[in-house]
Amino acid sequence: MLSDITIGQYFPGGSLLHRMDPRVKIVLLFFFLIGIFFFDTVGAYIVFSLLTGGLFYFSGIPMRMMTKSLRPLLWIILFTFAIHLFSTPGEDIARIWMFHVTWEGLGKGIFISLRLVLLILLSSLLTFTTSPLKLTDALERLLSPLKRVGVPAHELAMMMTIALRFIPTLIEETDKIMKAQQSRGSDFTTGNLMQRAKQIVPVLVPLFISAFRRADELAMAMEARCYHGGEGRTQMKVLRVSSIDYVACGASVLLCGMLALLKWNNL
């Protein structure tokens, strides 16, 4: 049923990656993503691949999650590969009708696909090892300098937190309402498109009513606890940059230097 869906990709764990400060993780991820575009040599990509594989291994995320995070974008990756394969001029391997498959194309196709795969895997590593709450918290912190120019950083983060918090609740609620209407003879599995569309109304109306009721109750409960926006608000779990984060930053800088050397030597 609906309850089988698991929302969010967070995988609880205690690895070094899990324990890193989410702000540092976001910033480092950002630099790595830029790095992947900037250091576009074969040597650099071998280093990046090893790095990604290693991080996955040490974070304790099951390897099948790697393929799972790639699957939604599989077609884009294949499409990109095909375009480069067929459209790069160079030495022919084969000819299919009016298309030339070239050695250069093959190399470039693999290269670009690998770039996409690395981008996806590194980004999903962030969501795999960081709970949604920490993630929004970190975003709020990183965006807070923009408060001065009128970006409502706290409110945005709060909205994200609440939305994430209520996704499972709403799924559960939908499940319950569907069961209740099934008990009254609703049938969600047979009938043509029109009939099925009609069956959605008895689910959507109670769902909306309950969502509004919950929103109302939540607002009331927040108000009762003197919530008044982000001004002067402190946190129970304060984000702290620890030694792990310094080591990670240091290692990243070293890696950067190494990659720069590789690029300089055209490897």
Added chain:
Amino acid sequence: MSIEIKNVTYTYMPKTPFERTALKDVDLVIEEGSFTAIAGHTGSGKSTLVQHLNGLLEPTSGQVLVDGVDLNGKGSKSEKLAARDARRKVGMVFQYAEHQLFEETIFADIAFAPRNLGLGEEDVEARVKEAMSLVGLGYEEFKDKSPFQLSGGQMRRVAIAGILAMQPKYLVLDEPTAGLDAAGKNKLIQEILQLHEKKHITMIFVSHNMDDIACLADKVLFMNQGRVLLYDTPARAFQAKDTLQEAGLCPPQIMSFLEDLRDAGIPVDTNALTVEEGIANIMKAVKGKNG
């Protein structure tokens, strides 16, 4: 004729890290015409069990038969139709049933089920009228009102009427009185008893209130961690103190009270399920002492 639950095991979200077996080898028969109460700790699997009775959940292993028909019959077309009809014999009132209301008028909401059954408008109207009178809502007064203008107790009545309009032979009530005030609760309990006695609907009643269970039920089922702990008449069930304790339940207040009296030295018979029986026992004890 009966509901037979044969060796039912149910696992939520199998093959995921969140896997949880909520029912283990549940095996029992609910006789037609009985009033069965189901009690147990929070999370003991009561709601999971009753959702099997009209096919909302399909057993991971085992079978549920209503009047001899397997609710999850999948074979031939006739078997599937029979299964569907068998499911419709069992009405299901969920906890906080008023959350399922969605129509603009009370009439339309109660008519939802009979219309889904494919009845003609005349039959639908007759059924709505009957269902409303069964739960004590005046037809003319309420039929054109919006269900959302009502009080919580009235909304719950509308929801129950929406199930009664299917004319179920068996009625499952999952904590029907949760969240109602004392007066509304008593009234609803009386109406449920009436339905059982006058319309001969077989009741399956999930409740945390041992006093209600002692008054109403003629069979009690105690659940603990997904297993059946005890399935017996209330008189015998409430005698089994150890079992009660294991399930994290207390005997009805009147029984505890009589036991306290006995421990204080008054030789009173502690076997009483209702307040009336309790009073009678006390009167007997007092008279015996004086005379």
